[in-house]
Amino acid sequence: MTKRLKDIVNLNKYPIHNLKSPEIKKILEKCKSELDEDSCSTLPNFILPKSLKIMNDELEKQIDEVYMSKESINAYLYSEDDPALPKDHPKRLFMNRYNGYLNSDCFPKDSEMKFLYETDELLKFVSSCLGISPIYRWADPLACHAYNVMRPEGILPWHFDSCEFTLSLMIQKPENGGIFEYCPNIRKPGDENFDEVRKVINGDRARVKQLKLEPGDLQIFKGRFTLHRVTKIEGNLPRYMCIPAYVLDPWRVNTPEHSKAIYGKVLPIHIERNKARSDGLAD
Numbered sequence: 001m002t003k004r005l006k007d008i009v010n011l012n013k014y015p016i017h018n019l020k021s022p023e024i025k026k027i028l029e030k031c032k033s034e035l036d037e038d039s040c041s042t043l044p045n046f047i048l049p050k051s052l053k054i055m056n057d058e059l060e061k062q063i064d065e066v067y068m069s070k071e072s073i074n075a076y077l078y079s080e081d082d083p084a085l086p087k088d089h090p091k092r093l094f095m096n097r098y099n100g101y102l103n104s105d106c107f108p109k110d111s112e113m114k115f116l117y118e119t120d121e122l123l124k125f126v127s128s129c130l131g132i133s134p135i136y137r138w139a140d141p142l143a144c145h146a147y148n149v150m151r152p153e154g155i156l157p158w159h160f161d162s163c164e165f166t167l168s169l170m171i172q173k174p175e176n177g178g179i180f181e182y183c184p185n186i187r188k189p190g191d192e193n194f195d196e197v198r199k200v201i202n203g204d205r206a207r208v209k210q211l212k213l214e215p216g217d218l219q220i221f222k223g224r225f226t227l228h229r230v231t232k233i234e235g236n237l238p239r240y241m242c243i244p245a246y247v248l249d250p251w252r253v254n255t256p257e258h259s260k261a262i263y264g265k266v267l268p269i270h271i272e273r274n275k276a277r278s279d280g281l282a283d
Contacts, residue, residue, distance in 0.1 A: 008051040008116050014043060016125040024125075031129035031220060039184040039222040041129065042211065046218035047169060054112045056171050059102060059147050059240055066149045067264035068100030075159050075197060075227060076282045077258050090197045091282070095157030099230075102147040103263050104140075113169075117145040117244045126246055129220055130165060136250035138163050140270075142263040143245065143254055147171070150178060150239040156230040158201050160187070161223030162254050162283050163245040168219040171242060175235025180219075182228035183207040189279035200227055224281070255283055 005017065015021050019028070027043070034041035047055070072094040073079050085092055107114045116122055117137065127135045138144040143162075150156065152174075168180070183200050186207065187193045200207060213219060221228075233239055254262070256270045277283065 002119075004115060005119055005121060008048060008112060009122075010045055010048055014046055017121045019124060019128055028128050032131045035130055035220060035222065037184075038209070039226040040182060040209075040211065041220045042213070043218040043220075044214065045216050047216045049216065051112055052171065052216050055169075055242065056240060058108075058111055058113065059149070059171065062102055062106055063149070065106050066100045066102045066147070068098075068149070068151070069261070069264070070096075070098045071261065073097050073157065073159070073261070075157075075201060077159055077162070077262065078283075079261060088198060090194050090201060093198070093201045095201070096155060097157050098151075098154045099156050100149045100151075101143075101263055102149065103142040104144045104146050105142055107145070113145055113147070113242050113244070122244075123246070126165065126167065126220060130222075132248075135165060135246045135248060138245040138247050138253070139250060139273075140245075140253040140259075141267060142259060142265070145242065145244040146263070148239075148241040148243050150174070150230065150233050150241075152233050152236055152238070154178075154233040154239070158227050158229045160225070160227060160281075160283075161245070162258060163247045163252075164222065164224045165246040166221045166223040167242075167244045167246075168213065168221060169242040169244070170213040170215050170217050170219075171240035172238065173213070173215055174233045174239045175237045177232050177234035178239040179231045180211045180213060180228065181208050181231065182211065182221075182226050184209065184226055185222070186227045187225055187281065189281060192281060197227060224279075249278070252277075258283060 031041040
């Protein structure tokens with residue numbers, strides 16, 4: 001363990017550097033149970049206040065580099081319609097989106113968040129929480145640990161993630177709104193469950209749960225299998241979140257369409273690795 005990790009993570013409460021400790025074993029059991037049942041687990045006050053301020057300052061120094069976009073997208077993060085499908089198919093249901101990202105390739109080499117993401121301690125801890133091994137850091141150079149920025153009136157509609165597992169680290173919360181809503185385990189490999197996805201998009205809240213995060217909280221989330229959104233930002237304060245991601249396939253990156261729409265550009269790696277997904281699910 002490095003001294004820098006000790007300055008970032010609340011190791012007294014969450015000793016992620018020692019997965020054999022009695023304290024962490026209880027946390028791992030709790031996280032795995034919640035992730036199995038609910039596809040989501042939250043660890044309050046995971047990041048120390050001093051480190052939280054460093055992360056916030058890092059982002060605000062580069063706020064002009066954030067790629068903001070406004071467009072209508074479907075739950076699979078595509079903006080193009082497919083007239084061959086029925087009119088009420090979820091792929092043809094488009095929702096307003098207004099948010100942006102500070103792409104991972106913009107981070108300085110000594111970035112606080114980049115350092116945390118690249119530590120083996122965090123990787124092994126997340127793997128143990130999920131009860132899944134091995135998992136890998138995402139190979140996508142734009143999206144692997146990007147900052148999500150939602151300005152006033154910003155909204156992130158119902159969608160699925162491209163990567164299997166996402167961490168959400170709340171850096172700054174808005175005055176109001178910006179609530180994370182999710183529908184646990186609504187799809188699984190080989191089963192899109194379009195009927196239930198359609199119901200949620202059309203306003204059925206029977207499966208919807210809410211999570212209110214505070215700055216410093218860590219959320220572990222099965223984002224590829226769980227429909228989720230962030231409600232509209234209200235007030236004058238932006239919502240800042242970092243979203244480090246982990247995958248089952250170390251080769252996989254975003255599709256060129258996703259990379260262009262969400263991160264503003266396409267790199268050669270997105271074209272070279274643009275292959276069908278083995279889980280049979282739409283991106």
